Amino acid sequence: MTPRVFTRFAAWIDAPQPALRLELVRVFAPLAVLGFMSGRLVHAGEWLGQAGFRVPDMGGDPRQPLFIPAIPTPAAWAVVTLMVVAGICTSMGVRARFSAFVFAMTLAFVSLSDRLAAFTVSKISPVIMLAVALGPAASRIGFDAWLRVRRGEPPGPYARPLGSIRFLQVFLPVFYCASGLAKMGGDWMVVPRVLYSHLHDSYQTPISFFLATHMPVWAWTPMQVTVLAFEALSPLWLGWRRTRTLGMLYGVGMHVMIGLMFGPVIWFALLMISLLVGCYLPDGWVARLDARLTGG
Amino acid sequence: MSSGRMVTSEKMRRIARVALRTVAVLYLCGLWLDAVGCSAPSRVLPNAVDYFMQVAALFPEVAGGAIDYRAEGWVCADARWQELDTRPYFPLDPDSKENRFQRALNFYREDTVVHRALDDYLVARHDAAVADDGIPRDKPIGGVRFIRVRIPIPPPGAPEKPFARSALDAVPRADKELLYRTPHARIVERCGAGAAEPTEHE
Numbered sequence: 001m002t003p004r005v006f007t008r009f010a011a012w013i014d015a016p017q018p019a020l021r022l023e024l025v026r027v028f029a030p031l032a033v034l035g036f037m038s039g040r041l042v043h044a045g046e047w048l049g050q051a052g053f054r055v056p057d058m059g060g061d062p063r064q065p066l067f068i069p070a071i072p073t074p075a076a077w078a079v080v081t082l083m084v085v086a087g088i089c090t091s092m093g094v095r096a097r098f099s100a101f102v103f104a105m106t107l108a109f110v111s112l113s114d115r116l117a118a119f120t121v122s123k124i125s126p127v128i129m130l131a132v133a134l135g136p137a138a139s140r141i142g143f144d145a146w147l148r149v150r151r152g153e154p155p156g157p158y159a160r161p162l163g164s165i166r167f168l169q170v171f172l173p174v175f176y177c178a179s180g181l182a183k184m185g186g187d188w189m190v191v192p193r194v195l196y197s198h199l200h201d202s203y204q205t206p207i208s209f210f211l212a213t214h215m216p217v218w219a220w221t222p223m224q225v226t227v228l229a230f231e232a233l234s235p236l237w238l239g240w241r242r243t244r245t246l247g248m249l250y251g252v253g254m255h256v257m258i259g260l261m262f263g264p265v266i267w268f269a270l271l272m273i274s275l276l277v278g279c280y281l282p283d284g285w286v287a288r289l290d291a292r293l294t295g296g
Numbered sequence: 297m298s299s300g301r302m303v304t305s306e307k308m309r310r311i312a313r314v315a316l317r318t319v320a321v322l323y324l325c326g327l328w329l330d331a332v333g334c335s336a337p338s339r340v341l342p343n344a345v346d347y348f349m350q351v352a353a354l355f356p357e358v359a360g361g362a363i364d365y366r367a368e369g370w371v372c373a374d375a376r377w378q379e380l381d382t383r384p385y386f387p388l389d390p391d392s393k394e395n396r397f398q399r400a401l402n403f404y405r406e407d408t409v410v411h412r413a414l415d416d417y418l419v420a421r422h423d424a425a426v427a428d429d430g431i432p433r434d435k436p437i438g439g440v441r442f443i444r445v446r447i448p449i450p451p452p453g454a455p456e457k458p459f460a461r462s463a464l465d466a467v468p469r470a471d472k473e474l475l476y477r478t479p480h481a482r483i484v485e486r487c488g489a490g491a492a493e494p495t496e497h498e
Contacts, residue, residue: 013317027445035371043387047434053386053417055400055410063403065347116396116403117388120351126321127348163313169322174324178352184331186356193452200449201362202392205457217452226312242440253347264394 007217013166016159018142020290021278025128025168026096026137028274030103033125036267040110040117041080048115049076065236067290090132093142097133104129117139121268124175126170128275135164141293158290169279173235176251180231188228195227196220199261208261215230227254238280248280312457327352361471362447363393365401366464367434369422369437369477372487372495377441377494379464384427385418391461399477401442402490411476418477438487439478439494446471 020164034041046052050070057067075218083106089099104126111122147154176268187194191261199212230237230250237247259269281289290296326337331352338346383390386397393402397414399403404410418440427431445467449458464472483494 018424042390046387052416053374053400054394055404056413058407058409060343062343062345067342103443108348112347114396116399117394119394120354123351166415170324173351174328178328179354182333182353187358188356191358194355196452197359197449198355200447200459201359202364202459206458209456209458213456226399251471264389264392 013163014161015230017162017165018159018283018290019136019156019162020133020158020286020293021165022132022137022162023093023139024139024278024281025165025274026100026132027091027142028131028278029125029128029271030100031268032270033103033107033129034084034087034272035122035270036121036125037080037083037110039049040245041084044076044080045073047076048110049073053234064115067147068109071113078207079106079109090129090137093138093144093146094236096138096142096144099134099137100129100137104133109155109236118148119268121271125271127171128271131164131167135162136160137273155294158287158296170239172251172275173238176231176234178230178236183228184232188224189285192224195224203261203262203264205261206228211261219248226250229282230254244280245282248276249290251276251280297411297482323349323454354481356498359449360446361404361449362459364447364461365395365398365475366443366445366446367418368441368443368464369418369431370439370441370483370487371435372438373435373492378431380418380422381430382429383420383428401444405475407446408476411442414442415476415478415482417451431457438483441474441478442475444473444475446473 040047043052048071052070052072054070056238057069058064059067070076083103086099086103086106090103100244106156108126111118111126137154140158145155183189184192185230191197196212196217199208204212204280230247234247234251237243237250255269255276259266326341326346326349329344330337330349337349341349366378366382369384370376371378382397383395386395389395393399400410400414419437421427422429422431422433423436431437438467443464445464447459447467480494
C-alpha cells in the first residue's frame with residue numbers, strides 16, 4: 001500500500017506541466033517581492049546598517065531567530081543593490097536561475113537580519129525564489145529564452161516535469177489550510193466580527209473605511225465564513241479538478257480585497273495572486289497564453 | 297563521457313532529487329504544524345530554520361482595538377515629559393503598525409533589555425539633533441517613556457472617523473498603558489546634577 005502511494009505521488013510530481021506556469025511565477029513574484037521591499041530598500045542604512053536601531057543579541061530568544069549584527073552602511077547598500085538587480089534579472093529572465101538563487105539568498109539574509117521588518121512575504125519569498133531557481137526558469141519566455149532562439153537553439157519544451165511548480169501547487173493549499181485551521185483555533189469560530197474588527201487600525205485604507213462604515217455589520221460574518229471555508233478546505237478547492245478554477249478565482253478575489261482593504265498587505269496579496277495564477281490557471285488558458293507569448 | 301560516469305552522475309541526480317523532495321515535504325509539514333499550534337518544529341529545528349515556517353497563522357484572533365506604541369522624552373531644561381515622535385528615527389513604514397519601533401515594542405513588550413536599547417538609541421538620536429521629533433532640537437532629553445495606546449473599536453453602527461494618529465495628550469488616560477520609563481538615576485546622570493528630575497509619579 002505505502003510504496004504504491006509513493007509511486008503515485010512520484011508519478012504525479014513527474015507528470016509534465018506547462019513550463020509557462022513557472023514563467024508566470026518567475027515574472028510576477030519577484031515584482032511583488034520587490035514592491036514589498038521597496039519601502040525598506042530606500043532606508044538600507046537604517047534597515048540593515050549601523051544607522052538604525054538594532055535589537056541587541058538576545059542569546060537564543062525565539063523572537064530573534066538569529067542575531068546578525070548591523071553591517072556597515074555601504075555594505076547594506078551593496079546588499080539591497082544586489083537584491084534589486086537579482087530580482088529584476090529574475091523577472092526579466094536574465095540568467096534567471098542564477099539570479100533567482102542570488103535573490104533568494106539576499107531575501108533570506110534580510111529576513112534574518114532584521115526581524116522587526118520581516119513579515120510573511122519576507123519569510124516565504126526565499127523559498128519561492130529557490131523553487132524558481134531549481135526549475136527551468138526562462139526556458140520559454142524572457143531574456144534567456146530569447147537568447148537561445150537567437151543562437152539558433154530551440155526554445156525549451158512546452159511541457160515537462162516541473163518539481164518546482166508541483167511544490168508550489170502543494171504549498172498554496174498547505175498554507176491556506178494551515179491558516180484556516182489557525183483561525184479556527186483562534187476566534188473565527190466563536191466571534192462573528194473578527195474580520196470587521198481588523199478594519200480600524202493603521203492598515204485601514206479609504207476603501208476599508210468606506211466598507212466598514214457603509215456595509216451592514218452583519219454582512220462581514222458571511223464573508224468571514226467564506227474566507228474560513230476557502231482556507232480550511234483549500235486542499236479540496238484547489239486539489240479537485242472540478243473546483244480548482246473556482247478555488248483559484250475565489251483566492252484571487254480574496255487577495256484583491258485584502259490588498260484593497262489592508263494597505264501594506266497589498267504586496268503579500270500580489271505575491272499570492274501570482275502564485276495562484278501560475279499554479280492553477282486552467283491548462284487551456286495556459287496553452288493559449290503560451291502560444292501568444294511564444295508565437296507558437 | 298564514459299558509461300560509468302554517466303551512471304554515477306545519474307545516481308547523484310537521483311539522490312539530489314530525493315533529498316530536495318524530502319526537504320520540501322519537511323518544510324510543508326513544519327509550516328502546517330506550526331500554524332495549527334504544534335510546537336514540534338520549534339523543539340526540533342534551529343530557530344533560524346523554524347522561523348521560515350512561522351508564516352501561516354495570520355490574524356487568528358479578534359482585534360480588541362487599534363494598538364499604537366508611543367514615546368515621550370524627559371526634557372531636561374523644562375523638567376517635563378513631552379511627546380517624542382519616533383518616526384524620524386524609524387523611517388521604515390512610518391505610519392503603520394509595521395514600523396520597526398511599533399514592532400520592537402510589540403515583540404518585546406515586557407523586555408527591559410530591548411527597552412533600554414531603545415531608550416539609549418532615542419536619547420542619542422534626539423540629542424544629536426538630526427531630525428524634528430516634536431521636542432526642540434536644542435533641548436536635550438534625559439530619558440524616555442514608552443506607552444501602549446489602545447484605541448477601542450467603535451461599536452458596530454456607531455459614527456466613526458478614519459484611523460488617524462492623534463497627539464498623545466488627547467488620548468484618554470484609560471487607553472494608555474505605561475510600558476517603560478528610564479530609571480531615575482539614569483535621567484539624573486544624563487540631565488546633569490542640579491537639573492530637575494521627574495518624581496516617581498511622573
